[in-house]
Amino acid sequence: MAADAEAGRIPGAVLAVERDGQLVTLRAVGWQDRAAGTKMTEDSLFRLYSMTKPIVSVAAMRLIEDGRLLLAAPVSAYLPDFARLEVGREVAGADGKPTVETTPATHKMTVRDLLRHTSGLTYGVFGKSAIKSRYLAAGTHLWTDTNEQYAARLAKLPLVAEPGTLWEYGRSTDLLGRVLEVAAGKPLDEVVAGLVLKPLGMTETFFHVPEALRSRVAAADPEAAFGNKPPELLDPARPDTFLSGGGGMYGSTRDYLRFLRMILNGGELEGTRILSPASVRLMTADHLTPEIDTGGLGPLGYGFGLGFAVRRGEDGAWPGSTGDLYWGGYAGTYFWIDPREKLLVVYMMQSVSQREPYRLIVRQGVYGAMTR
Template sequence: MFPRKSVLFHSSTMLFGAAIASVLATDPLLAADVLFGPQPGAALSVEKLSPIEDFINGEVAAGRIPGAVVLVQRHGQPVYFKCFGKRDVDAGTPVTPDTIFPIHSVTKTITSVAAMMLVDQGKISLSDPVSKYISSFANMKVGVERKDESGRSMLDLVPLRRPINVEDLLLQTSGITYGFYGDGLVKAAYDGIYLGDFDNAGFAERIAKVPLAEQPRTLWDYGHSTDILGRVIEVASGQSLYQFEKTNLLDPLGMTTTKFFLTDPAERARYAQPLARDRHVERNSLDVTRWESGGGGMVSTISDFARYGQMLLNGGTLDGKTFLSPATFAAMTTDHVGPGAGVARNYYYYPGDGFGFGYGFGIRTDPGITVPPPPGSFGEVKWDGATGVYLVVDRAEDMFFVVMQDSPSGRMHVNTTVKKIIYDAFEK
């Protein structure tokens, strides 16, 4: 079920460690920031991972989550793997290694990898205007809210200073937002955007009719950028988003259960159900529609994510297959929105304190302002989804871990606690 250790894995990790050592040697001030996590290559105590079991079993027993599965993999081998609780509390069926979870926004990372594969193939350029692939995006405007003479809020539609490009979609800096958090007239313009049955082409046309929340590359604004990236992939490849990903990424990786919809009754029976109080998400993966949401529509299993996580840990390769060139992988895992980038952050900057953002992933850049710093390592790569699927890739420690759950209300406490236990297990 889990990929074996590879020579490429070790060589890429050694190069990453050498890069860190070079930074520390040439910039002592930065060294103080970098050395907030475990020392590169520190021993990991499997015994000290055992509190994960007591903690998650306690969350299940208290009725805060239905169940979960946790994998910690280091040096190409699983060092901790365990299933907890129920995948369906009402039916009493347990979480098993083949349980299928909705991954929601972790889908964004897969879509971003697929897009960068097309960059490697020369079919997409990061500087391409989105209107090259979706003509209606040539007419986008920014909605600037103001008060009229009576004090009523209104929108002025302002021309773009420059077109939205593919890189903006990857960075969540396109000005395309979500309508389900925050307030204001632009947010309100998203009301009803999910109604009816539509495909990626149709959804892109819906987004093209909504004003942008701000000028491109001025604010990290979490939204439907990656859904639009999915449509760009379709136009550039001549395939549906899923068919391109299945042919070029998922099948070659062995991710056979990662898909947008479950139509096989046997697979549907393995789907993880949330607790009753959490059955309020906009999109149910058991509903088969035409929309292949590149921003949040996929489902997967822990065995598939063992393959995916190892590929990322290896720097874009697995089992002798190259999915991303070294330069492309480096670009994906570099912060592009940090100081000097001109990209502002607000309350909804979801990468969090101490993190920048690359192409589809949060990137740990510094300890942050919390004392002591939250657990992790310089350069760690991460993302998570609305129901609690959480992927962290730590190349400095030869490790990645995955938490899978379907727990919108309980996910944050689970993920932060599991991460702390894992990093506390490194020998000091």
């Protein structure tokens, strides 16, 4: 990573590795903002993007434990607009161009479907279809809508599949965020802060970066895939009204390590219990039963739990162990937990085009260094 930052392949990065409860390394390399001449530090802040999802999923599980949210409940119990859903199918129109034909959904969309990405909602960016183009169009309103307004938009869109039948990466956790607001009676940022961030001492993780801390947010370098310009990322100074449960948070490497430590410890950190061990086991089990199409889910050998990808066996395509958990973010953040090895790894960078290669590179480096 240091060599790649020096060569200009990435701006910089922060890597943390913990094993057997001991911090093995926490190191920053390269640039927080190359153009400004600011070096990366261990305390730099990053756009978490989809690494927001596990945090929001844990907040959901806390509400489930409290009885304020039911895992098997239909989403319509909290958001009535989702009582009558339509499933879309792409067909050729009279002019030969693709169009969408819809039929009423026969399955209800549940809270479990939102947590495991089997709701039928999509992002619209992975592959092209007439259905997905509608999600892309709705996404143009993303950061100016409230969570309530965006949920109402989603309710009008056709699903890509019957709920509970297909793993499709999409807006499920964004919609879950709105469900949490209704269940808890508070805005999502307050829900997550009260249930997860404050109890865990995650003081530098938030949806809105305080003005005094914005100078610590890492910047991206120009990337060839974006016309030799920096990719357009979330702006910490922009007053967004949409609190994206699927990708709206910022945070530090140290903070995220605390979150992962709580999961590895079975729901407890430094004497504070966030979840019961049984709830953590439920979240980290594979919830994709054989009849569910796993679609475009990650590397071979992984299923999906309630907020995490879960390794099913020893024959996976990446170094790791049965039961290891991972997820990552659009701009280059990534983590995994290996319970068998009592191992936590998280790295943070802001390089969209390099996010995929580094996942395997870092895994190989960490496991290659382990001799016991």
